[in-house]
Amino acid sequence: MAWLDESEFVAVVGAAARAPSMLNSQPWRFRRRADTIDLLVDPDRRLPVVDSTGWAARIGCGAALFNLRLALAALGRPAVVTALPEYDDPYLLARLTPDRPRPPSPMEAQLYRAIPRRHSNRGPFADEPVPLPVRGKLSSAARAEEAWLDLLIGPVAVEATALMVRAADDVLCRDAAYQAETAAWVRRSTAVTDGIPVPAGGPAPRPHELLARRDYGGGELPAHRDYERDPLLAVLSVTGDWPADQVQAGQALQRVLLTATDLGLAASLFSQPIEVAAVRERLRRAVGRTAPPQMLMRLGYATATPRSPRRPVRELILQ
Secondary structure, rough: OOOOHHHHHHHHHHOOOOOOOOOHHHOOEEEEEEOOEEEEOHHOOOOOOOOOOOHHHHHHHHHHHHHHHHHHHHHHOEEEEOOOOOOOOOOOEEEEEEEOOOOOOHHHHHHHHHHHHHEEOOOOOOOOOHHHHHHHHHHHHHOOOEEEEEOOOOHHHHHHHHHHHHHHHHHHHHHHHHHHHHHHOOOOOOOOOOOEEEHHHHHOOOOOOOOOOOOOOOOOOOOOOOOOOOOOEEEEEOOOOHHHHHHHHHHHHHHHHHHHHOOOOEEEEHHHHHHHHHHHHHHHHOOOOOOEEEEEEEEOOOOOOOOOOOHHHHHHHHO
């Protein structure tokens, strides 16, 4: 009996594709061969300027890999994952093979149900603190994927990190090619399957905001509304910064994001300080890790915002 039939394969790929990716470029492809599933980077969807090293594509594919693992577990057919199984294939990031069948654990079932609800929320969050037990669950989620989630607590740590975000954003805003490629992924039509639709990109940034946000063409925020004064910021790190480490970081990132969704939290990602090497090093020193950080995120309570679209599943499958 085959591990998955065609409809099951399509379903698990659909769940995998709900992962986050830089500019919603969705840089993943999936291939089934007998009783294996391969996850590959799609070279046609790489961002040559914004993601010249492929770091963001590997983070996104790692997040898709975690969704894929959950979807298989939810079917009662979990997988064994081998990262970078063929050194002569630069696009092949992971290969999944059948593990012993078993029912999903309660945690796997919870996180799987959170997949369709998770999305980046670029709007204002409430000035409501995230309770300590909830923070502990977020940190535990990262540890479950062999990663660390350093929560930045207190106005001094938050302000210092905000200055790093601003410094990195200033560097990127002065890069005309970077800004042009970012703008090319902004979508002003609703009939799209990738990129950042203007409604999902959040309001237009204001100069006085604590955290510098990318401008995706949104309208002005009403004068009586503003972003939270004391956001919960978290830095995700793993043991290294090689391609396999970045795939691992993507899996940890998605586990944290799905845990946050399950706990009723919203999240948005700030990659600017990861993209600028000097700022990334400052952030590494600030959290006291030996390896460079892989993502900065903002977490809190918020009302729902529009979601970014996804490509048809059949476009993601290699024959």
